[in-house]
Amino acid sequence: MARAVQAARAVLAQVDADNAANPTPCSEWTALELAQHIVAVLDRAAAGPTDRDVPSMPLLADVPLDRLDEAALAAAERIHANWTDDSILDRPIVVPWGEFPGAVVIGVYAGETIVHAWDLAVAIGVDLDWPEADVAVHFEMSKAGIPEDGRGPEMPFDPVFRPGDDAPLIHHLVGWQGREVDRWIAAR
Numbered sequence: 767m768a769r770a771v772q773a774a775r776a777v778l779a780q781v782d783a784d785n786a787a788n789p790t791p792c793s794e795w796t797a798l799e800l801a802q803h804i805v806a807v808l809d810r811a812a813a814g815p816t817d818r819d820v821p822s823m824p825l826l827a828d829v830p831l832d833r834l835d836e837a838a839l840a841a842a843e844r845i846h847a848n849w850t851d852d853s854i855l856d857r858p859i860v861v862p863w864g865e866f867p868g869a870v871v872i873g874v875y876a877g878e879t880i881v882h883a884w885d886l887a888v889a890i891g892v893d894l895d896w897p898e899a900d901v902a903v904h905f906e907m908s909k910a911g912i913p914e915d916g917r918g919p920e921m922p923f924d925p926v927f928r929p930g931d932d933a934p935l936i937h938h939l940v941g942w943q944g945r946e947v948d949r950w951i952a953a954r
Contacts, residue, residue, distance in 0.1 A: 767811065767845060767849070767872055767875065767876040767879070768842070768846070769876075769897040769900050770875075770876040770877075770879035770880045770883070770897075770900065771808065771838065771841075771842045771845070771879065772897075773879070773880060773883045773894055773896065773897065774804050774808070774838060774879050774880075774882070774883040774886075775835055775838050775839065775842070776883075776892075776894055777801075777883050777886045777887045777890070777892050777894065778801050778804065778805075778834045778835050778838050778886070779834075779835045780890060780892050781797055781798060781801045781831065781834055781886070781890060782831070783831065785797050785889070785890040785891070786798035786801075786831055788889045788890055789889065790885050790886065790888075790889040791885045791888065791889070791940075791945045791946070791950055792882070792885055795826075797886060797889045797890050798831055799826055800882060800885055800886050800889065801829075801831075801834050801886060802826040802827045802828075802829055802834075803825055803826050803827075803882060804838070804879065804882050804883065804886065805827035805829050805834060805837045805838055805841060806823065806824055806825055806826055806827040807875060807878050807879055807882065808838055808841035808842060808845065808875075808879065809823060809827060809841050809844075810823050810861070810862075810875065811841070811845050811871075811872060811875035811876075811879075812841050812844035812845045812848055813844075813848075814848070814849075814859045814861065814868065814871050814872065814875070815848045815849060815851075815854045815857070815859065815868060816848055820859070820860060820861050820862065821860060821861065821862045849868075849872060854868040855867065855868045855869040855872070856868065856869070859871045861874075873903075873904075873907060874907070874911075876900070876904065877903075877904035877907055877908065877939075880896070880897075880900065880901065880904055880936075880939070881904070881939065881940055881943055881945075884896075884936055884939075884940050884945075885940070885945070888950040888951065888953070888954060889950075891954050896934070896935070896936040898935060901935045901936050901939050902935060904939055905935060905938055905939040905942065908939060908942045908943055909942060912942065912943065914926050917944070923943055923944040924944030924945075924946075925944060926941060926942055926944065927941035927942075927944065927945060927946050927947055927948075928941055929941050929947045929948065933947070937951075
């Protein structure tokens, strides 16, 4: 999760007035709204082991453009503080998609953070060094948890996009989650 937060913060720091309105692979959100969603994901990850009602937390953090990184850092500090006890990894936690052990919850939030950091990076034209080992783990988790078939209203992922075999692993991860990788890479 810490490396996912680092990747996200590297992108969040580059959202500005010139690119905040850019379209993103998450078609319902502009770059600023996607950045606010990333902060909300971090807030949810931080709240997971607490008594907060995570499913009722907002999808977009109410954070202005000039405070995105500050909000992400504050959420990262809460994540670190709230997840220090290893017993939380076995404890059931209720999240918007069900009830799962803490290890699954923090893993999913880390993966979501990486995928949305990629979404935001391509939307604003930022290149990053993706944490390959983490991307590999999240790619395997995605393949295990997000079926290739049966995507629709109950499974909010577009069809799988398969980049070329020689594409970076991050492209395979986001492609599995329905991003049209080639379209977004070409648009940069």
